[in-house]
Amino acid sequence: MxxxxxxxxxxxxxxxxxxxxxxxxxxxxxxxxxxxxxxxxxxxxxxxxxxxxxxxxxxxxxxxxxxxxxxxxxxxxxxxxxxxxxxxxxxxxxxxxxxxxxxxxxxxxxxxxxxxxxxxxxxxxxxxxxxxxxxxxxxxxxxxxxxxxxxxxxxxxxxxxxxxxxxDQALEFIARLPIESFWGVGPVTAKKMHALGIHNGEQLRARSRDTLLREFGKVGALYYDCARGIDLRPVEAVHVRKSVGCERTLEKDISLRSSVIIELYHVAVELVGRLERRDFRGNTLTLKIKFHDFNQITRSITQSKELITLDIILPLAKQLLKEVDYESHPIRLIGLSVSNPREETKTTGVWEQLSFEFGEWK
Missing domain, CATH: 3.30.70.270 (Reverse transcriptase/Diguanylate cyclase domain)
Known part of the structure; x- marks a missing residue:
């Protein structure tokens, strides 16, 4: 290649x-x-x-x-x-x-x-x-x-x-790359890499595939290949839509359960509308929470049935919310997305903002 x-x-x-x-x-x-x-x-x-x-x-x-x-x-x-x-x-x-x-x-x-x-x-x-x-x-x-x-x-x-x-230059170039430059390595993963003594591409390349899979799961295989200059993914002119999602940036940080549930309900309603307009069917629901300090987490759940209606999505969203400690960490943003689609669903999947904020994501 x-x-x-x-x-x-x-x-x-x-x-x-x-x-x-x-x-x-x-x-x-x-x-x-x-x-x-x-x-x-x-x-x-x-x-x-x-x-x-x-x-x-x-x-x-x-x-x-x-x-x-x-x-x-x-x-x-x-x-x-x-x-x-x-x-x-x-x-x-x-x-x-x-x-x-x-x-x-x-x-x-x-x-x-x-x-x-x-x-x-x-x-x-x-x-x-x-x-x-x-x-x-x-x-x-x-x-x-x-x-x-x-x-x-x-x-x-x-x-x-x-x-x-x-x-001919790739391996030498990769060896000097800081680990933060690798695909999929955000602040949390970088911190874990550093704890393992991995700060650059050369140190990453020294780790075995089994080690990286054990420490980072499936994405460990990507790190292993990239450290060796291997990336077989083609440039794809047409995408399968991988997810449909929406998110709401709140007017003020909230930590009261009743307020959080109300906002979650509004996001779920908007998500159902987007799923219907795009004729999208998926089996995995992901909850995205950004806290007052801009730290962010996601929680996901996969079902055998398709997630298309409010009476299915909202209870699952509430179930995911139970895993989030927001009483001591007020919430700034709530997002929901559905993924794991049918094969025939086409085009590009994106998060869409419900607030007046929009991002030039990198």
Whole structure:
């Protein structure tokens, strides 16, 4: 599979860059797309704001403390969707094998490409230039022989980066990677990795598959393969929808059981409506809770019957909620999703916000 040519394109500070492009008075200033109110969250920060430590998903109040001159700009999702469509038109000049991850990033398989360009790095360079000249926006690109390395490469020299990881260089490159850069390694997993003496790719590669499976479950196999530069997943232009979900950011943190049950009910009602509109059938229900301190947990349950009606979903959601200690940890956000779908359910699964907060997830 090392003869594949995969490109990962990632728009730099996408929402914020669109706002600075369309509003010249914002150029060069630290801006955040989102809402400045007490319950607001930063969706995207410009690079001027990031120099102060402002990041996506950060509470607006904290962002303003870090950068008092921060300018908040309301999001314009329809505009971002249209710009994303224009970016994809550029992609299609080179290939139709495009796997979008979000509005602002995608994988492209250019092993066989429309212009017949031999080097994938030349295609990536052309795409970056067209995005700059036609849309007045900046993208970073990573090029390699699989999705894992292409994604790593696109992050390596941000912003406006272009990085290629050749098969001959892959193992050496991976050896130097901090463990936090590996797919699926968040703060909790990274902490566990560190406790095991694993801080980089070289130390990860030294562990056996059995050890990683024992410590991390099925995802341990992914860590084992990625440490060796192995990722056989194809770039998929069509997805099976894996989940339908929704979440609600609350107006204030809550810990009273009656209040939590009421909010859970509202989310469950919205979820049932989304399942019906998308004709989605699944057997696993997942509860997502974000606490007042932004720590987050999920709890899941799988049933033999399909989860499609409120009288099935709500009791299961309440059952999952019993596993959550929220009396001493007030809740900021509640989410529910249904997954484990029928095979014929098509398209891309996403979490959808019910509040005015929206995220540029990475």
């Amino acid at each position: 090392e003869n594949r040519k995969i490109i990962h394109i990632d728009m730099d500070a996408f929402y914020a860059s669109v706002e600075q492009r369309d509003h010249p008075e914002l150029r060069g200033k630290p801006i955040a797309v989102g809402y400045a109110e007490k319950r607001g969250v930063v969706s995207t920060a410009s690079y001027e704001a990031r120099r102060y430590g402002v990041r996506s998903a950060m509470a607006s109040t904290k962002a303003k403390r870090l950068c008092p001159q921060l300018v908040f700009v309301p999001g314009r999702m329809e505009v971002y969707k249209e710009v994303s469509r224009q970016i994809h038109e550029i992609f299609h000049e080179y290939t139709d094998i495009i796997e979008p991850l979000s509005l602002d990033e995608a994988f492209l398989d250019v092993t066989e490409n429309k212009p017949g360009i031999q080097l994938a790095v030349d295609i990536a360079r052309e795409i970056k230039q067209k995005i700059r000249t036609e849309l007045n926006l900046v993208a970073s690109a990573g090029v390699s022989y699989n999705k894992f390395l292409a994604k790593i490469a696109s992050d390596y020299r941000k912003p406006d980066g272009l990085c290629t990881i050749h098969p």
